[in-house]
Structures are given as structure tokens and as C-alpha cells.
Amino acid sequence: MRILVVTAVAAERDAAARGLPPSDGEPAPSVPGCELLRRALPAPQAAGGTGGSPGTVDLLAAGVGPAAAAAGTAAALTATAVAGRPYDLVVSAGIGGGFTGPAPVGSVVVADAIVAADLGAELPGRPDGFLPVSDLGFGTSEHLPPAALSAAVARAVEGVHAPVLTVSTVTGSAERAADLASRHPGAAAEAMEGFGVAEAAALQGLPVLEIRGVSNPVGPRDRAGWDMAAALTAVERACGATGAVLGAWKGPLS
Numbered sequence: 332m333r334i335l336v337v338t339a340v341a342a343e344r345d346a347a348a349r350g351l352p353p354s355d356g357e358p359a360p361s362v363p364g365c366e367l368l369r370r371a372l373p374a375p376q377a378a379g380g381t382g383g384s385p386g387t388v389d390l391l392a393a394g395v396g397p398a399a400a401a402a403g404t405a406a407a408l409t410a411t412a413v414a415g416r417p418y419d420l421v422v423s424a425g426i427g428g429g430f431t432g433p434a435p436v437g438s439v440v441v442a443d444a445i446v447a448a449d450l451g452a453e454l455p456g457r458p459d460g461f462l463p464v465s466d467l468g469f470g471t472s473e474h475l476p477p478a479a480l481s482a483a484v485a486r487a488v489e490g491v492h493a494p495v496l497t498v499s500t501v502t503g504s505a506e507r508a509a510d511l512a513s514r515h516p517g518a519a520a521e522a523m524e525g526f527g528v529a530e531a532a533a534l535q536g537l538p539v540l541e542i543r544g545v546s547n548p549v550g551p552r553d554r555a556g557w558d559m560a561a562a563l564t565a566v567e568r569a570c571g572a573t574g575a576v577l578g579a580w581k582g583p584l585s
């Protein structure tokens with residue numbers, strides 16, 4: 332199995348990589364404009380962990396926000412597909428804001444839906460004041476990770492399995508946090524890249540996961556309340572546990 336993990340920045344990519352064993356096989360592919368780091372999928376514990384690796388994990392720091400995420404993901408997916416070495420699964424990983432209640436700082440959220448939460452039109456006449464891009468008749472507003480796989484990953488990482496919102500602007504007020512929560516009941520986290528990664532994966536017919544280590548509460552801007560170290564540790568732990576699930580995965584990826 333070949334897996335592409337896309338983060339926003341190098342600190343997230345390196346945290347994800349620390350959770351995975353080194354690769355002793357071929358180097359990561361060379362993709363113009365992208366620097367890929369290669370790790371291995373761990374061999375299943377049931378096999379004593381002594382067999383060869385069941386696959387590779389390439390990690391890419393593609394930049395902050397949905398556009399950079401989509402551009403980097405698309406470049407890596409296209410180049411490897413053209414070279415005859417396509418990926419089987421794409422994972423959006425990194426830190427994120429957690430909605431108060433389900434996702435405290437330091438916890439992990441695994442997306443059961445990846446939702447474009449601010450892609451659409453402002454609509455003052457509508458009760459929630461917003462029309463999603465899908466209601467405008469353009470494309471989709473959400474991508475659904477494979478249900479059985481994302482649930483298995485959430486169990487393994489002891490994370491919350493819930494919608495993760497993709498926004499282009501980090502929420503900085505209680506009003507916007509309440510607005511997002513009322514438009515997306517059950518959402519546990521927001522971040523800025525998942526939907527971009529998912530759009531690029533969908534274009535190639537590939538399944539996608541999103542995994543977030545929570546660095547801050549979604550709400551009034553309070554930089555002192557961010558705990559990057561706890562979030563990056565959560566990303567490392569979550570990527571390690573996800574690797575173990577994927578290394579042993581026998582079910583479908585779709």
C-alpha cells in the first residue's frame with residue numbers, strides 16, 4: 332500500500348514522520364515543487380513485526396490553507412500516477428482547533444466528514460446566513476472518508492470520530508465559533524487544509540483521511556492558549572497508530 336500524508340508545515344510533517352518506522356527501500360519519488368520524505372508502514376503485530384513492510388508512507392509539507400494543500404497534493408498524485416506508481420490513500424494531517432467539549436487541547440480528531448465550512452455565499456435572508464457551495468450548484472461541500480477505515484483509525488488513536496471543518500480563516504471569536512457549531516452540529520475540529528487535500532484526492536478517485544492533533548480551542552483568539560507541543564505530540568502518536576492500522580488493514584479502502 333502506498334500512502335501520501337499531506338501536512339501544512341514542516342513541523343507537522345516531521346511529527347507525523349516520527350511516529351513511523353524508517354524506510355529501507357526505494358527513496359521517495361522526485362516531484363517538481365514538492366519535497367517528499369519517505370517512511371515505512373509498520374508490519375502487522377500479528378506477524379511478529381518481523382516481515383517486510385506492507386507499504387510506504389510519503390510525507391509532504393504543502394503549505395497552509397486549502398489552495399496550497401490542493402496544489403501540493405495534486406502535484407504529488409499526478410506525478411506518481413504518471414510514473415506508474417500511484418498512491419492508494421491520501422491523509423491530511425496536522426494541528427487544528429478543537430470545538431469546546433468534544434476535542435480538548437492535546438486530543439486527536441479523526442474526520443468522519445471533511446467539510447468546506449466557509450466555501451459558499453453569504454445569504455442574509457437565510458436563518459444561518461450562509462449558502463454552501465454545493466447549494467449554489469457547484470461541486471461538493473464535503474468529502475467522506477472510508478467509514479470503516481476512519482472508524483478503526485479513530486479507535487486506534489483513541490480520538491474523536493466526527494466532522495472536521497476546513498476554513499480559510501482561523502476562527503477568532505465566540506460568535507463565529509457558535510455560528511460554525513450551529514451550521515455543523517457534531518463538528519469536533521477546524522483546520523485549513525483537509526478539504527483541499529480531499530478535492531485533489533477525489534479528482535484521482537482516491538480515498539482520503541483527515542487526522543488533527545488539537546492545538547487550541549476554536550473561539551476567541553488567544554495565542555497564549557495554543558499548545559503546539561501537545562498538538563504535535565498528538566500528531567506523532569496518531570500517525571504511529573494510524574500506520575499500525577493501515578499496515579494490518581485487509582478491508583477495502585473505499
Ligand SMILES: O=C(O)c1cccc(C(=O)CC[C@H]2O[C@@H](n3cnc4c(=O)[nH]cnc43)[C@H](O)[C@@H]2O)c1
Nearest residue numbers: 339395396426427428501502521522523524546549
Ligand atoms: O494567530 C497567530 O498568531 C498564529 C500563529 C501561529 C499559527 C497560526 C495559525 O493560524 C496556524 C494555522 C495552521 O494550523 C492549523 N490550525 C491550528 N489551529 C487552527 C484553528 O483553530 N483553526 C484553523 N486552523 C488551525 C491550520 O490547519 C493551519 O495549517 C496563527
